[in-house]
Amino acid sequence: MTTRMAKTPVAIVGSGNIGTDLMFKLQRSAHLELRAMVGVDPDSDGLARARKLGIEATYEGVDWLLERAAQFRIVFEATSAWVHRQNAPRYHHAGLQAVDLTPARIGPPVVPPVNLNAHLGAPNVNLITCGGQATVPIVHAVARVGPVPYAEIVSAVASKSAGPGTRQNIDEFTRTTSRALVEVGGAQHGKAIMVLNPAEPPILMRNTVYCALADDYDEHLVAKSIEEMVAEVSEYVPGYRLKSAPLFEKEVFHTPGGKVSARVVALLEIEGGGDYFPPYAGNLDIMTAAAVRVGEALAQQLVTA
Amino acid sequence: MSAPLFRLTDSTLRDGSHAVRHQFTVDQVRKVVTALDNAGVPVIEVTHGDGLGGSSFNYGFSHTDEMDLVTTAVETARRAKIAVLMLPGIGIKDDLRRAAEIGVRVARIATHCTEADISEQHIKLSKELGLEAVGFLMMAHMVETDALLAQARLMESYGADCVYVVDSAGAMTMGEARRRVAALKSGLQCQVGIHAHNNLSLAVANSLVALDEGVDQIDGCTTGLGAGAGNCPTEVLVAACAKSGIETGVDPLAMMDAAEEVVRPIRPEQGVIDRDGLLLGYAGVYGSFLLHARRAAERYGVDAKDILIELGRRKVVGGQEDMIIDVAVELARAGTVH
Numbered sequence: 001m002t003t004r005m006a007k008t009p010v011a012i013v014g015s016g017n018i019g020t021d022l023m024f025k026l027q028r029s030a031h032l033e034l035r036a037m038v039g040v041d042p043d044s045d046g047l048a049r050a051r052k053l054g055i056e057a058t059y060e061g062v063d064w065l066l067e068r069a070a071q072f073r074i075v076f077e078a079t080s081a082w083v084h085r086q087n088a089p090r091y092h093h094a095g096l097q098a099v100d101l102t103p104a105r106i107g108p109p110v111v112p113p114v115n116l117n118a119h120l121g122a123p124n125v126n127l128i129t130c131g132g133q134a135t136v137p138i139v140h141a142v143a144r145v146g147p148v149p150y151a152e153i154v155s156a157v158a159s160k161s162a163g164p165g166t167r168q169n170i171d172e173f174t175r176t177t178s179r180a181l182v183e184v185g186g187a188q189h190g191k192a193i194m195v196l197n198p199a200e201p202p203i204l205m206r207n208t209v210y211c212a213l214a215d216d217y218d219e220h221l222v223a224k225s226i227e228e229m230v231a232e233v234s235e236y237v238p239g240y241r242l243k244s245a246p247l248f249e250k251e252v253f254h255t256p257g258g259k260v261s262a263r264v265v266a267l268l269e270i271e272g273g274g275d276y277f278p279p280y281a282g283n284l285d286i287m288t289a290a291a292v293r294v295g296e297a298l299a300q301q302l303v304t305a
Numbered sequence: 306m307s308a309p310l311f312r313l314t315d316s317t318l319r320d321g322s323h324a325v326r327h328q329f330t331v332d333q334v335r336k337v338v339t340a341l342d343n344a345g346v347p348v349i350e351v352t353h354g355d356g357l358g359g360s361s362f363n364y365g366f367s368h369t370d371e372m373d374l375v376t377t378a379v380e381t382a383r384r385a386k387i388a389v390l391m392l393p394g395i396g397i398k399d400d401l402r403r404a405a406e407i408g409v410r411v412a413r414i415a416t417h418c419t420e421a422d423i424s425e426q427h428i429k430l431s432k433e434l435g436l437e438a439v440g441f442l443m444m445a446h447m448v449e450t451d452a453l454l455a456q457a458r459l460m461e462s463y464g465a466d467c468v469y470v471v472d473s474a475g476a477m478t479m480g481e482a483r484r485r486v487a488a489l490k491s492g493l494q495c496q497v498g499i500h501a502h503n504n505l506s507l508a509v510a511n512s513l514v515a516l517d518e519g520v521d522q523i524d525g526c527t528t529g530l531g532a533g534a535g536n537c538p539t540e541v542l543v544a545a546c547a548k549s550g551i552e553t554g555v556d557p558l559a560m561m562d563a564a565e566e567v568v569r570p571i572r573p574e575q576g577v578i579d580r581d582g583l584l585l586g587y588a589g590v591y592g593s594f595l596l597h598a599r600r601a602a603e604r605y606g607v608d609a610k611d612i613l614i615e616l617g618r619r620k621v622v623g624g625q626e627d628m629i630i631d632v633a634v635e636l637a638r639a640g641t642v643h
Contacts, residue, residue: 199620208627
């Protein structure tokens with residue numbers, strides 16, 4: 001007994017690269033209706049593009065949105081961690097559920113294929129970092145079939161795809177991602193490394209996940225779990241793929257989680273959808289794709305609640 | 306004795322960490338620092354080869370926690386300042402805070418030569434902590450002088466006391482080293498340094514042409530112990546300077562003893578420029594990739610030489626050691642077809 005549901009009205013706050021890329025993806029959502037794009041800069045390219053698509057676009061900032069909060073249910077924050085810390089209590093007070101694309105970490109960290117359903121009722125959910133969205137699913141895939149004493153990821157993005165926010169906050173990126181490998185991925189210890197590569201033409205976003213394996217690991221089970229997870233992520237990030245089958249490297253490693261005799265290495269590549277930024281910016285794509293996924297799940301929860 | 310014409314930093318216990326797969330012990334650090342300090346080396350750098358926080362799957366796990374090694378160095382040195390290296394994206398600000406608490410005096414903040422803006426928070430923090438801050442522009446052979454100067458100016462604007470031209474791939478000819486140092490000297494108010502590698506056997510020569518251009522700081526590693534075919538050998542640089550009438554503040558004979566008796570036994574074969582080492586300089590590949598490439602070559606049954614050439618072709622930058630596995634797997638898949 002299905003009924004045609006009205007789409008849930010949403011707004012984006014922040015009209016930069018992430019907000020604009022998200023705008024294009026929300027246009028295709030069957031469950032979410034983007035009703036406003038909120039910025040602070042009258043000359044913003046993102047706002048101009050929103051207007052062109054017939055979406056209400058304002059440079060009057062979050063006050064404008066809060067004056068009409070009743071017209072919206074969900075707000076996507078694509079500003080900065082600092083700004084989101086100011087805005088979050090105001091959204092909550094106004095009854096707006098927040099999907100936070102900054103590293104502010106006010107709400108619980110969410111990675112759609114890992115723990116989305118655990119936090120559908122939260123007033124605020126956080127999307128960690130692009131590197132976290134790309135790698136936490138793989139750590140979880142390994143951890144769900146056996147212990148992961150230590151997980152490490154290397155995230156390399158094209159220099160052109162890393163805006164000033166990322167560059168000035170590279171420390172927050174590495175710390176927030178490291179924590180998520182443990183708290184969401186399920187590893188006992190975690191470390192994240194970020195590299196910017198200026199090569200021309202720009203490189204596709206690359207992520208390498210290393211997981212330390214306990215002695216009794218089952219190669220077949222681990223590989224199968226990783227491959228299933230890649231298929232699951234690629235449902236909402238079509239350009240997410242393994243460069244080769246998971247690699248099992250046998251060697252003694254003295255990791256922060258103790259001595260192990262093997263590691264599994266997953267070499268991942270993300271080709272973006274090219275909605276706003278060119279396809280090399282898989283780092284933007286996986287963030288905004290995850291945001292849509294989370295927003296849709298929240299919307300369905302609102303409808304059934 | 307007149308004042309030294311430049312300030313020498315010996316990085317045996319940091320860049321040399323690559324050459325020993327990050328297996329330095331407390332005992333080795335104590336002996337090396339004692340010998341260098343006695344010879345008159347003014348700054349000694351100690352950390353994992355990839356800087357603070359470098360101990361990892363990607364770069365190799367440290368045998369001994371680097372903070373223990375740094376502590377030993379600080380406790381051992383009577384005159385020398387102890388320096389640390391940190392790469393934003395690998396290490397974090399808390400690592401710098403810990404190093405400062407231990408008693409480190411110099412923080413060297415390293416980025417790829419086009420990405421200086423990621424060093425802002427770390428250079429500023431170093432200054433807040435009362436440390437001397439040095440900006441370290443790696444793989445500096447990859448950009449032209451104007452672009453390098455623009456990046457160096459960013460580091461200077463964040464508060465760097467010195468900015469280095471870092472030839473991480475040992476790929477610079479003497480003319481290339483000279484032009485880069487001259488550009489920084491003429492465009493910056495702060496000091497300028499050079500960090501040379503010996504893959505083309507030009508490390509001492511490049512350091513000497515940098516001196517012609519007025520360079521203020523020079524890096525060496527005793528016996529050249531360092532990534533790739535090694536660094537500018539400190540004892541050779543000091544001897545060559547002495548012969549040229551350039552004051553270094555370091556006793557050439559004591560420095561030769563330190564090299565022969567303390568550092569040489571750690572890795573007797575150091576100093577040979579073999580094919581793989583030379584290829585790094587020739588293809589412009591980050592020096593610390595060498596031993597990782599050999600390990601991956603062995604594991605996947607391919608040739609280290611082919612891995613290094615492909616890494617150069619892909620313009621992989623420092624820190625992307627994971628791409629060595631990627632390339633090795635691809636070469637293995639392609640079989641023996643070259």
